[in-house]
Amino acid sequence: MPIPIPILQGLKLLDQLPAPRLEELSRTLSERRVQRREVVVKLGDAGGGLGLLIEGRLQTVSFTLDGKEVGTDFVDAGDFFGELSVIDGQPAPEYVIAVAPSRVAMLDRDRARELMFSTPAGAAAVAARLAERLRRSATHKAVLALPSSFQRVCAQLAALARPAGSDGGLRVHVAPTHQEIAIMVNTSRETVTRTLQFLLGLQVVAREGHDLIVLRPELLRQAVDGSFGPTR
Amino acid sequence: MPIPIPILQGLKLLDQLPAPRLEELSRTLSERRVQRREVVVKLGDAGGGLGLLIEGRLQTVSFTLDGKEVGTDFVDAGDFFGELSVIDGQPAPEYVIAVAPSRVAMLDRDRARELMFSTPAGAAAVAARLAERLRRSATHKAVLALPSSFQRVCAQLAALARPAGSDGGLRVHVAPTHQEIAIMVNTSRETVTRTLQFLLGLQVVAREGHDLIVLRPELLRQAVDGSFGPTR
DNA sequence: CAGCGGGTGTGACGCACGGCACAACGCTGG
DNA sequence: CCAGCGTTGTGCCGTGCGTCACACCCGCTG
Known part of the structure; x- marks a missing residue:
């Protein structure tokens, strides 16, 4: 099924494209729906194309x-993914998995190469995306290198929390499972559970349905840099 | 002082450039020599330009x-660095420091932006460099996420070792200090020393001047995946 | 309703490793 | 040749947290 042009215009790589090109893409691209946990790109896949995330989260x-x-990282709606293989022809360095029901093209x-390299605007969009990924990768490393598991979990929570709609509060929308957090920060599921219990007990965070809301962001920050934690 | 054209042609971003452009760059660029430990780019610097590494290692x-x-990562001769700030205008995400006496421009x-984006060849070079950095970043994360310090040190050694000139042996040319290794793999200097002592004792690696040669690469690999180590 | 599977909470145990403290080595420069 | 500094080697101590084991809770499906 063809993809409506307004949707294509919402994608970062395509937003500068002239109308005729968009129309052609609209006719030839087709969309795929994936469920949570479904694999979109397999580790080691070679020669794969470029993925465009229309809706959802990977x-x-x-x-x-x-x-x-x-x-390692997340892909949000409007981003593209799988660029690395397209750029250097090497196999995909990682799996890409849906964490929410998503629509991809x-x-x-x-x-893809033509879109990415033939115009300065395309090249700049690609470079910007890669730069963004590198920066996030660097901050993720900074989290991984924290000495204690407790700090790493807190840092990851702080990184996942985004300003909530109404007031200025922070909130983690549909919080990952403890196991998933453990994987992100290289610790055990039990330690994540214990850390979260600790934070819940001190009212630093609270649960609200499937969300996690951060009541005291400043304490979370202190927890990250070591000045606040279980052992005093 | 101007930089000779043959040297410019050895740089990844410039190797496709037409002669007149090269000549102009040769006249206007100037070279800076830096010593080991000297800072080339400061964390947080905004609006910095693009660095080209002519010789040495950062x-x-x-x-x-x-x-x-x-x-986090290394920059080798011929590579450029500082791209991130040039691409997105954000402050530099990290320090760049010389680990060997180097020459930079x-x-x-x-x-820099003009070189990077105005031609498809330039754009491809930039994308290739960023892709390379992302891939290395991913493998570095895979090292950081190893459960035991011992494994991480071994993994880092394996990553640093390159095929030596004569026979097929692996060698780490001018090995980093224990402290530097500790920083790369997020452990303590003492643990690096102990790990190295262990490997030296079992003749897995050996010292040769400032180099470290890997005598038994297969054991090193086993050490990384946990099937070989101090506690059996 | 029972039965099940995925997620969460908690206790107990043991050990790897971070931290400290100090000795020993090998340079560089005076 | 000695002083001084950066690097390496080693013993010891305390503990954070990984691991195992098990209970509990919730939302399915039949």
């Missing part, structure tokens, strides 16, 4: 050298 | 949220 997941899962390799 | 260093140093922001 996560990139990879593995340590000893086989344990490591969460795949663009074959040759047309 | 390292990017950043800090955890609680203020500890984290080694700085290119101002506007001319």
Whole structure:
């Protein structure tokens, strides 16, 4: 089924495209719906095309050298993914998995390269996206390198929390499971549970349905830099 | 002082450039020599230009949220660095420090953007470089996420070792100090020392001047995936 | 309603490793 | 040749947290 042009215009790579090109893409692209947990790109896939995320949320997941899962980054609606293989022709470095029901479109390799490199606007969009990913990767490393598990969990919570709609409060919308958090910050599920219990007990965070709301962001920040925690 | 054209042609961003452009750059660029430990780009610098590494080796260093140093990546001769600020205009996300005596050239922001985006070849070079950095960043994360310090040190050694000239042996040329390794893999200097002692004792690696040679790469690999180590 | 599976909460145990303290080495420069 | 500093080697101590084991809760489906 074709994809409506207004939707295509909402995608970062395509928002500068002239109308005729958009129309052509609209006719030839087709959309795929994926459910939570479904795999969109497999680790090691070579020659895959470029993915465009129309709606939903994806996560990139990879593995340590000893086989344990490591969460790495997220893909939000409007972003594209799978660029690395398109750029350098190497196999995909990680899995891409849906964390929420999503709609994606795949663009074959040759047309993707053409969009990415033939115009300065396309090139700039690609560079901007890669730069964004690198910066996030760096901050994620800064989290991973924190000495204690407690700090890492707090840091990850702080990173996941986004300003909520109404007041200025922070909230983690549909919080990940403890297991998923553990994977992101390289610790055990039990430690995540214990950390969360600690924070709930001190009213630093609170549960609200499937969301987690941050009541005292400043304490969370102190927890990250070590000046606040279980052992005094 | 002007930079000879053959040297400019050895740089990844410039190797496709037509002769007249090269000549102009040769006249206007000037080279700076830096010593080991000298800072080339400061964390937080905004509006900095693009750096070109003519000779030597640089390292990017950043800090955890609680203020500890984290080694992140290396820049080798021919690579450029400081792209992120040029691309997105944000402050530099990390320090860039020389780990060996080096020669660098700085290119101002506007001319860098022109080189990077005005031609498909330039755009492809930039994308390729960013893709390379992202892939390395991902493998570094895979190292950081290993459960035990011992494994992380071994993994880092394996990553640093490159095929040596003569035979097929692996060698770490001018090995980093234990402290530097500790920073890269998020552990303590003492643990690095102990791990290295362990490996030296079992003849897995050996010292040769300032180099470290890997005598038994297969054991090193087993050490990484946990099937070989101090506690059996 | 029972039965099930995925997620969460909690206790107990053991050990790897971070931190400290100090000794020993190997340079560089005076 | 000695002083001084950066790096390496090692013992010891305390503890954070990974792991195992098990109970509980909730939302399914039949």
